[in-house]
Amino acid sequence: MSVVSLETPRETGFHKTTRNCLQHIREVLLHHRWQDAAEYMASYSQTLEDTTANMPQLYAEIIWRIGTEILHHHLDSTLEDYNSFYERVKHSGVKHYLKVCLEHSFHLLVNGQFEDAKIQLSIAESWRYGKQSAGQSQRISGFLDYLIWCDKKATTSNEYDAAVNQEMHSYFRQSSVNLKEIMKLPGVWDPFVLSYIDMLEFYNDHEGAVKVLNDYAYDDSFPPNPNAHVYLFRYMKKQNHPLKKLLKVLKILHTLVPSHELMPEYCSLLNEGDLQKALGVVLDLLDYSSWRSNLDVWNHLLNIIKRLRMKKQWLKIFAEEMGYRKDWWLAIHFSTFQARKDSAENRELLEVKSFVVGAFCPHCK
Template identity: 95%
Template sequence: MDDLESELRVPGEEQGENESSDDDESINRKRIKKPNLPLAPPLFKETPRETGFHKTTRNCLQHIREVLLHHKWQDAAEYMTSYSQTLEDTTANMPQLYAEIIWRIGTEILHHHPDSKLEDYNSFYERVKHSGVKHYLKVCLEHSFHLLVNGQFEDAKLQLSIAESWRYGKQSAGQSQRIRLIQAYSGFLDYFIWCDKKATASSTDEYDAAVNQEMHSYFRQSSVNLKEIMKLPGVWDPFVLSYIDMLEFYNDHEGAVKVLNDYAYDNSFPPNPNAHVYLYRYMKKQNHPLKKILKVLKILHTLVPSHELMPEYCSLLVQSENEGDLQKALGVVLDLLDYSSWRSNLDVWNHLMNIIKRLRMKKQWLKIFAEEMGYRKDWWLEIHFSTFQARKDSAENRELLEVKSFVVGAFCPRYASMYCGVGKAARKGVTSEARKAKRNPKPLRNIRRLRRERGQQSQD
């Protein structure tokens, strides 16, 4: 104990043989304190009025948590069978909490259990749905998701139809939002069924009026629900894409562009780069004017300067007849090169080289370049044209080394000589080592001889 106390004292502090109480208090204050970790509180605590049944279920839940941490799914399923008896407890004051625990843990066990079947999911969801009204709509939606993943479109549609017509008490704001989401997924399922009908119709050469009429019926049902959910602010990418697919099939291109424009430019919606990607791809597919396409990509560049469509945006700006678009293309390329994922991309450096070749035809092209360089001027050269980068480019991509040499040589010849010199020296060093190894293959032969000798010794 004395040694422990001495270790916990502040270094350099000495104590005499007669210690006072004040000194003891000061030492205790200087002891190492254990950190207070933010541990999650237990779901159920022991209470003075706890019955034997409640104590058993509490211990059962603890065992379930332990076996789940060790991925013992069979043991968890057996414990869960016993714990589900809490749904029949009439004395419990938290029946909704018990039902939610059984729903979430039971679903996790079914997802990971090796012997779980679709019938097990169906029976489990039906039981959980009727164990409490608070989670009825959520469970129905999750049940339909599982059926959808397993290709049971009709059954999933039935589950959503039941949930859509379900009402309990006064409709709250949260319940109204869930019902709208269920209606949207109902329209999404109608789209899947419409796709199946379309595939069936396209597989036969003969025109079938009944199949086409059925397809159109599913299109109307789906479009009504999908249009409603798109009126609410949010990210609705799968619903938008399915609706656009149907509109394009029926040659309603104006309606498709209007939907995509509203989805991309409505200020009440959260910023969504995908919305501008969908609009650009559709406009490109329909051969819209270049000016409108560049407008869409300009906003996408503002949202995500490193997007995979930015090289394409740069190419379109270079093709444009507008004189100022060449400077914009330079800015787009420089933005791309600020990100590590694009720094060794040969296509991007080729774009920059071609832009510089065209800019050099102008008198004040260095001023334009410096204007777009802006805040990068203090570190841009050190990042892209360092000695380390020169060795790396020389070893990995000789063509990239040449393109970058042209770029830096256009506006900074001093860096160009250094960068090219290091790259050539690194390349020459690699070549000379290869030539030495070719002229003097004795070390390689000695290694092979030693391996053969070791193999013979191991056999003996």
Template identity: 60%
Template structure:
């Protein structure tokens, strides 16, 4: 909408700085100086440099903006049918900008118009593709998204296949990057078709046509790891197909590379996917699972898998690991989303019971609670919490009340008083 606002401003002669002192209420009657106060509706003010053609197209654009703001989609579409004449202006030196504007407004109207049809979308996308080459690839990609969302998977794939082979002039870095993105999405469509074919097969049955889609998809999906980025849906699709064909070594290699390649940005999901895969296949090397959760803890200490990470730590029976498990659960409870979760509090109680078997357990607790004593009671142990937990979850209240003196021995907590 800001782009529309910029376009509707009329062309004006520059104003000298020396004229600023001539500002007055009636300066418009003195032959020259216009008020600098913002006008409520500066629609069609004439200027020496503005032709009637410019004025009419600018007025048309303003009417489109008004219709969009008030969700009058039919009215906006009627004005939009006239606005593209701006592209025919031989004096227009920024035609590319107007093409982008027409592209954006047209698709916005079609998305909201109750009577829009797929044919209308196809027409506008094809028209914008043929209006210039600068955004050809991005328009193809957006067109395929729309087809995909409406269930036209084969049509969407055809759009991307055409775009994938499209070349214009010297290939720029941005063009190369967009082409790689198009290849990735084309492979994702191969995966979707593969899934559709798989759903029609009986258990354990294989199909050559289905395998062909797997091979087509795998070529580019494997290449994704050569380009640092966040590729979650593409990686998951590739791994699912590899699992189906029982290529577990390749699947594990892909997930390891995605999680640990230093060229990629930190991505908590990459470690989640690796851990889930290892757990799903009961991988014998538990250290890999523990390592994935350890890094996930560093990235997202509030993640739900921290319950499993603390359980891993407890399995070692080492004093250091038990203390670490205690810290992991405390960090989960630092976040308000977990403060009413019975499983987390029960797990905390289990950890503390194991911790109390150590001689220095009080020091271990006080060390981690020292940085929390000023705000943890207000987060978990107020009279309000006692009243609510008593009414909504008595078991939770019982567990929390049993831990108050252990976690905050020097404080007279109102939560504990509320349990009496």
């Protein structure tokens, strides 16, 4: 009788190296060190050469998702960098070919490269690979109708042109049907959602736009997607929705990404009522190296402290929010080395931090 081995296959040196590399990428992303992330990603791209069964597809998706995020945030990213990256990812595996084409097309569109965006859609439309290409027609049609609609909108004269407006509305209806069907499928459909919202907003269907964004953000069958909450917040803010609703959206975003660029704004909005929550948000931000020398964030903390110290429960509130930080927070932010650095680079920041440490730890001054 043969015995089936239940042991996990031994990890090769290559796999261990790539696993460690991915861990480094995650760490620098958490601290918004985009240049370091780009350098690690260049090394991690070697995983596409791995011949282990099913692994190249996984590596390709990781590179696509994380690489796109790095490009979006890296200050030196150019359109040529995006084009080169998307072309490489498209041909690294067939599983995501269509989605990458559509994402590439949308990126070209928002950067004013309308004709290049249509070319990318044409490439996607002609692509075939067994079951992987099944159902692509609806996605492409919806996005292509949107591109044509954009073109009609851009060329419409200031004077009322009934024919052009009728044609625009026809493409709007066609695109709406397809985009609605696409967004019924669980997944990350950011370009499609933004396209649909653009059209709904043009026709002043603000209620419909909010419903689409709410469904996209709160449908439990969809994967967690911070962008969905960002889109919802920004649209609701533009439409002057009540503060309570805005705070609800940012609360979830804070849970997903406590270091997000919208968190200082969340803190400002909380300052109008929930000071303890505002304190927690700003302390979370200062846990990340990318925010630790940000004067605006420290000023938020300073203002919160000034207002909280007027309350009898001030020390209790502070102790609750400091929690697990109490053993290391002062050492990170107020070391002798950090004080010299702040003194040389930003005297105003040094003064704000001096006030903060005096409030938190009077005997440390």
